[in-house]
Amino acid sequence: MNNSREGNSQLALDDGAHIAVIGGGPTGTFFSIFALHMARMIGKELNITIYEPKDFTKDGPGGCNRCGGIISELLVQTLAVEGINLPDSVVQKGIHSYKLHTEQGSVSIATPALEKTIATVYRGGGPKGKVSPDIASFDNFLLEQAVREGAVRKPVRIDRIVLKNTKPVLYAKDAEIQEADLVVGACGINSTAPKIFEQMGFGYTEPEKITAAIAEIGLDEKVIADCFGSSINLFLLPDRNIKFAAMIPKGTYVTLCILGKKVTARTMKDFLNNPVTKAVLPDTMPYEIHCSCLPKMNIRAPKKPFTDRVVMCGDAGSTRLFKDGLGAAYLMGKAAAKTAVFDGVGADEFRANYYPVYKSIIYDNYFGAMLYFVIDIYRKWKYLTKAMIHVVDKEQQSSRDEKILSAMLWDMFTGNERYKNVFMKSLKIRMHADMWEGLFKGLVRGKNETG
Amino acid sequence: MKQGELGKVYVDREIIFKEGSQGDSMFVIQSGKVKITKKTEKEEDLTIAVLGTGEIFGEMALFDKQTRSANAIAMGEARILSIDKKKLFSSISRDPTLVFKMLESMSRRIRKLNDDLTQFKKNKFDVLHACVNLEDTCTLILEEARNLISADNGSVMLLDDKGETLSIKSAFGKKSDSHLQLSVGEGIAGDVLNSGRAELVNNVSMDQRYKAGTAHIKSMICIPLKCNDKNIGVMNMSNNTDRLFTLEDLKVLNALSFYASVAIENARNFSALHDASEQVLRHATLLDM
Ligand SMILES: Cc1cc2nc3c(=O)[nH]c(=O)nc-3n(C[C@H](O)[C@H](O)[C@H](O)COP(=O)(O)OP(=O)(O)OC[C@H]3O[C@@H](n4cnc5c(N)ncnc54)[C@H](O)[C@@H]3O)c2cc1C
Numbered sequence: 001m002n003n004s005r006e007g008n009s010q011l012a013l014d015d016g017a018h019i020a021v022i023g024g025g026p027t028g029t030f031f032s033i034f035a036l037h038m039a040r041m042i043g044k045e046l047n048i049t050i051y052e053p054k055d056f057t058k059d060g061p062g063g064c065n066r067c068g069g070i071i072s073e074l075l076v077q078t079l080a081v082e083g084i085n086l087p088d089s090v091v092q093k094g095i096h097s098y099k100l101h102t103e104q105g106s107v108s109i110a111t112p113a114l115e116k117t118i119a120t121v122y123r124g125g126g127p128k129g130k131v132s133p134d135i136a137s138f139d140n141f142l143l144e145q146a147v148r149e150g151a152v153r154k155p156v157r158i159d160r161i162v163l164k165n166t167k168p169v170l171y172a173k174d175a176e177i178q179e180a181d182l183v184v185g186a187c188g189i190n191s192t193a194p195k196i197f198e199q200m201g202f203g204y205t206e207p208e209k210i211t212a213a214i215a216e217i218g219l220d221e222k223v224i225a226d227c228f229g230s231s232i233n234l235f236l237l238p239d240r241n242i243k244f245a246a247m248i249p250k251g252t253y254v255t256l257c258i259l260g261k262k263v264t265a266r267t268m269k270d271f272l273n274n275p276v277t278k279a280v281l282p283d284t285m286p287y288e289i290h291c292s293c294l295p296k297m298n299i300r301a302p303k304k305p306f307t308d309r310v311v312m313c314g315d316a317g318s319t320r321l322f323k324d325g326l327g328a329a330y331l332m333g334k335a336a337a338k339t340a341v342f343d344g345v346g347a348d349e350f351r352a353n354y355y356p357v358y359k360s361i362i363y364d365n366y367f368g369a370m371l372y373f374v375i376d377i378y379r380k381w382k383y384l385t386k387a388m389i390h391v392v393d394k395e396q397q398s399s400r401d402e403k404i405l406s407a408m409l410w411d412m413f414t415g416n417e418r419y420k421n422v423f424m425k426s427l428k429i430r431m432h433a434d435m436w437e438g439l440f441k442g443l444v445r446g447k448n449e450t451g
Numbered sequence: 452m453k454q455g456e457l458g459k460v461y462v463d464r465e466i467i468f469k470e471g472s473q474g475d476s477m478f479v480i481q482s483g484k485v486k487i488t489k490k491t492e493k494e495e496d497l498t499i500a501v502l503g504t505g506e507i508f509g510e511m512a513l514f515d516k517q518t519r520s521a522n523a524i525a526m527g528e529a530r531i532l533s534i535d536k537k538k539l540f541s542s543i544s545r546d547p548t549l550v551f552k553m554l555e556s557m558s559r560r561i562r563k564l565n566d567d568l569t570q571f572k573k574n575k576f577d578v579l580h581a582c583v584n585l586e587d588t589c590t591l592i593l594e595e596a597r598n599l600i601s602a603d604n605g606s607v608m609l610l611d612d613k614g615e616t617l618s619i620k621s622a623f624g625k626k627s628d629s630h631l632q633l634s635v636g637e638g639i640a641g642d643v644l645n646s647g648r649a650e651l652v653n654n655v656s657m658d659q660r661y662k663a664g665t666a667h668i669k670s671m672i673c674i675p676l677k678c679n680d681k682n683i684g685v686m687n688m689s690n691n692t693d694r695l696f697t698l699e700d701l702k703v704l705n706a707l708s709f710y711a712s713v714a715i716e717n718a719r720n721f722s723a724l725h726d727a728s729e730q731v732l733r734h735a736t737l738l739d740m
Contacts, residue, residue, distance in 0.1 A: 034548075041551070076457060077534045078542055080479040083552040085505045086457065088482065094456035115459040115533060230456075331546075338548060416538075 011308055011346035013181055015044050019340070020170055020180040021151075022158050022193060024052025025065045026326050027314025028186035029142035029151075030333030033084075036149040038341040046341075048150070049178065051170070053157040056140035057125045064124030065139055065188065066214055066295035067325065068248055068257040070095075070232065071119040072415030073111075075327040084145060089136035091119045092250035097231040098413060101276050102379065103238060104386040107393050108231065109406045116230060118414060120250045127216035127253055127291040134251060161196055161310075168200075168309055182345045184336060185305075185312040186329075189296045194316055203304035204312060210299050213258040213268050215292040221252045223282050228254060233280055234413055236379040241267050243322070243372065244379075244413075247280065253290070259297065259322055268292065297322070301362050306350035311336045318361040321368040324415025328361060368419035371412060371426070387438030394434065404428050405435075457481050458532035461525035467509075470522045474512025476533040480504050483529030489521045500560075501526065507556055513539070588718040589621035592686065592711040597623070599707060600700040602688035604668065607676070608633070608640055609684035609715065617641060617684065625691070638662035640685045643673040647682050649708070651701045655689070672696050674708045678716045686711060 013019075019035065021028040032048045039046045056063050071079075071086070079086065094116025099108045111117055121138035125131055147153055160171040161183060170177045185204075187193030194206040219227075228249035235245040241260045248255040258267055271277055281287060301318030305311065313336045319328040335357040336350075343349040378384040388405065395403035408425050411417035458481045461467055467478065470490060478485075484503055488496045499521060502508055512519050513536050525531075543549050589607035596605060604624025608617040617633045617640060633641040639660045643650055653670040655661050671689035675682050686708055690696070 037551075038548070074538065074542070077532065077538065078549070080532055081507070081534065081539065081542075081549060081553060083505065083556075085479065085481065088456075091457055094458070116457050117532070119457055334546070334548070 011349070012344040013039075013044070013046065013340060017046055017181040018178065019046060019048045019182045019184065020158075020168070020178055021048060021050045021184045021186055022161075022170075022196075023186040023188060023314075023316075024050045024054070024056075024143050024146075024153060025139055025186060025188055025314065026142055026329035027188075027316075027333045028052070028184065029139070029146040030330050031184050031186060031313060031337050032146040032151040033142070033149050034334045035337035035341055036146075036151060038337060042341070044341070046150075048146075048152070050143070050146060050151050050153045051156045051158050051172075051177075052143065052153060053155055054124075055155070056123070056137040056143065059125040059131045060128030060291055061293050062124075063137070064122070066190070066293045067123055068214065068246060068255055069121045069123060069138070069250065070246075070248060070415075071121055071138070072324045072327050073117040074416050075324065075330060076117060076119050078327075078330065084142075086119055086121070086138075087136065087141065089134065090121055090138050090141045092122060092135070093120045093230060094118070095120060095230055095232055097229075098410065099231045099233045100389075100392065100409065101233060101235045101280060102385045102389060103276055104382060105389045105393075107389055107396060109392065109396065109410050118232070120232075120248050120255070122250065127218070129290060130218075130253075132251075158193070159196065161200055163200065166308065181309060182340055183310045185310065185316050186314050186333065188315040189298055197310070197312060197316070200307075200310065202307035202310065204307075205302045205304075207298040207302050207316065207318075208300035209296040210259075210261060211263050211294050212260075212297045213256075213263045213265070213292070213294055215256045215268055216290045217247075217254045217256055217281075218252060218288045218290045219254060219282070224249050224252065224254060227280065227282055232413075235271075235274075235276060236375065236385070237271075237274060237276060238380045238382070238385075239270070239274070242271060243376070245271055245277075246413075263294065265292070265294070298325075301358070301365075305358055306347055306354065308347050309345050311340070311345075311350055311354060318358050318365075320361060320415065321365040321419070322372065323368075323413065327415055331357060331361070364419045366419075367423040371419055371423055374426075375412075383439055387435050387441075390438035390441060391434045394438075456530070458530045461529050461531060463525060463527050465525045467523040467525060467531060468519050470520065471518045474509060474519050475536050477510040477513055477536075477539070478508050478523070479532045479534065480506050480508070481530040481532050484526040485529055485531070486524050486526050487521045488524060496522070507553065510553060510557070585715070585718045586620050588714050592707070592714060593621055593623055595711075596686065596688060596704060596707055599703045600672075600688060600696070601694070602672075602696075603691045603694075605686070605688045607684060607686050607711070607715075609676075610635070610644065610682070617644060620684075624689070633662070639671065639673050640687055643675050643685050644682050647675050647677065649674045649701055649705050651696050651698065653695045667691065669693060670696055672701055672704055674701075674704050676708055676712045676715065678712045683712065683715065 021032055028050055032050055036046060036048060054063055095118035096114045096116045097108055097110035099106055122135055123139050124137050126135040143153060156172045156177065158170050158172055162169050167179050168183045169179045185197050189207055189209050197204045198206060233247040241262050242258055243260045245258045258271055298315050298319045299321065305317040313332040314329040315325060317332055319325045335354050339349055339353040343353045378388050391405045395406045404425060408422050411422045467485065480502055482504055484501055485508060486498050487500045487508060488498050491497050508523055592607055593605045606619045606622035609620050610617055615635060619629050619631055622629050635641055636645045639652060639658060642660050650673050652658050655668055655671055668689040668691055671687055674686045676684040676686060688704065
């Protein structure tokens with residue numbers, strides 16, 4: 001039954017209001033950090049409780065919100081401007097370039113001054129069986145920031161939320177835990193928590209999701225430095241099941257991340273046996289897979305992410321397609337905080353102030369989907385792959401400032417730019433002229449080889 | 452030990468940006484220290500601030516669209532993250548609250564500048580006070596001298612800028628001679644200035660050098676005031692009565708003369724500093740508002 005007071009625009013947070021944040025992942029902590037900071041700016045006191053059952057200092061999947069752990073250039077910079085500087089213990093490696101591997105060759109795309117603008121992190125305490133003083137969890141770092149701002153963290157898994165007298169009441173193990181003036185659904189999509197919100201009946205449905213694969217490959221630190229340096233290795237292979245894969249260096253591990261439509265444990269094995277992958281990994285040195293998982297990825301946002309006193313954010317709401325989910329967590333957590341503190345917590349306020357940001361991500365993902373469609377064609381058709389490699393290679397060798405395709409691929413995979421802007425760049429005529437040249441050369445060469 | 456390594460590493464004393472250059476990015480310190488310096492009119496580098504981890508710099512040129520107002524130089528090894536102007540403004544246009552933290556940091560800096568300026572002005576007032584009262588400094592010296600020995604009259608005479616004439620800057624006792632001026636070598640004081648040796652004269656009227664003024668004195672001690680081996684003036688103590696000065700009095704005053712000379716020289720330096728500070732303050736009117 002829908003008990004909500006939709007349309008009531010008078011729902012503002014009073015001084016001393018109670019906010020319950022379900023999930024202490026990045027979305028929940030970003031929400032809390034910004035809500036508390038903004039409230040203090042206008043002299044309002046908020047009581048924020050973050051419910052998070054995981055201990056992020058633990059190793060293995062139990063302490064980890066499974067992901068590749070790439071903090072995009074844009075997010076690193078934005079956080080620095082916000083005064084949230086990632087400590088050295090959290091940053092496992094600074095990244096200054098991407099290496100793109102295809103069956104038709106490899107190219108490298110780097111930042112202009114080889115400045116390390118991208119961070120790789122562990123979300124939890126590190127790969128299973130490996131607790132090290134050199135590894136500090138990204139999620140724990142943010143959670144501690146939120147607690148420093150004034151949030152209270154409770155290690156509780158919420159399993160039911162019921163509206164009583166228009167206010168949401170939280171339950172855990174059938175015991176009433178708290179009545180809240182606002183509930184923030186930052187529970188991600190890797191548990192049954194989205195169902196709790198579905199059952200509240202305000203129209204929210206769990207996001208559409210796919211399964212991805214992650215593995216931590218243990219290697220000697222020197223081998224990682226030699227083989228990977230400060231580069232993320234990206235694989236665009238003609239494999240039907242793999243959209244793209246990435247190998248992300250971090251200390252004594254390389255995180256392997258595979259995204260695709262039908263990813264299973266088997267996909268991972270096949271990928272590691274692919275000659276292109278084998279050429280990247282050391283041929284003499286054995287490697288070990290220490291930790292692996294099959295997390296879910298949000299590929300389509302639900303239509304109704306709010307009602308009076310409830311708002312859904314981050315992975316449980318809308319996120320960026322196939323990249324920079326952490327950047328989206330920042331964006332959506334902050335947008336929800338801004339609305340709650342400055343505008344109110346009624347459905348009308350969320351519709352007017354939060355929903356435009358939410359929809360802008362959905363809208364941008366349409367451009368993303370188009371770009372991935374094009375990239376799919378390029379990676380599947382060998383002459384196009386060759387042309388692409390040819391153009392990027394030429395751009396990287398050239399002193400010309402405008403490296404259109406390199407910049408496009410960089411922005412696309414680093415999460416540095418919105419998909420729409422990348423798409424707009426793709427319309428530049430010069431790049432197409434270069435592509436045709438590359439394609440022509442590829443075809444001629446192909447013909448000579450076969451003929 | 453693993454190194455978190457975001458940003459770019461600058462070695463000790465490496466210039467991150469130069470005063471007067473165009474600014475396309477701002478910077479956030481990841482580790483180490485950066486000093487912000489500015490060239491003075493005399494072409495010397497003046498350190499305005501030393502910044503540490505997490506601090507932002509170089510943002511001014513982005514907002515006021517002018518060239519860099521200062522130099523930024525690494526102090527020891529420093530790791531710096533740069534933030535591109537275009538990206539930053541595009542993010543701010545979508546989320547104006549992004550500038551909250553920057554505004555906080557900028558207003559903290561302005562507040563500190565205001566505090567510094569207030570302190571500077573206060574110091575300037577003290578300086579002004581001290582230099583206007585070079586005479587007061589001399590009075591203070593005489594007071595101290597009177598605490599040490601008994602005398603009916605006393606004066607501090609300083610050489611003028613040209614180094615030709617000694618004139619009284621402060622005196623006590625018989626006031627009638629307060630306008631007395633002596634050339635170098637003239638009278639007992641002029642001679643002591645010349646020789647640089649302290650003298651005790653217990654029968655002044657018998658001394659041929661004595662230049663009688665309107666006040667009649669019977670005995671005197673005259674101590675040269677020296678600074679950097681240069682005689683800058685004399686301190687006189689005298690009696691109208693039959694009371695005689697002792698060798699001990701001479702020694703005590705001689706010891707005092709060392710501190711007296713330093714105090715007088717400081718007062719003069721303060722006066723020069725005051726002129727310079729006046730000039731700087733004229734350029735800093737913005738923060739007066
Ligand atoms: C394979 C893969 C690779 C990825 N790689 C990257 C990458 O490299 N860079 C990037 O930016 N993004 C990446 N992402 C996306 C990123 O992981 C997510 O976008 C991000 O974690 C979303 O944060 P969140 O806080 O919304 O959700 P989560 O990180 O999932 O956090 C949700 C939290 O809620 C808690 N919770 C759940 N249920 C309850 C409950 N009932 N009560 C209380 N608490 C609860 C959970 O314990 C969890 O801590 C990747 C995703 C996948 C699947």
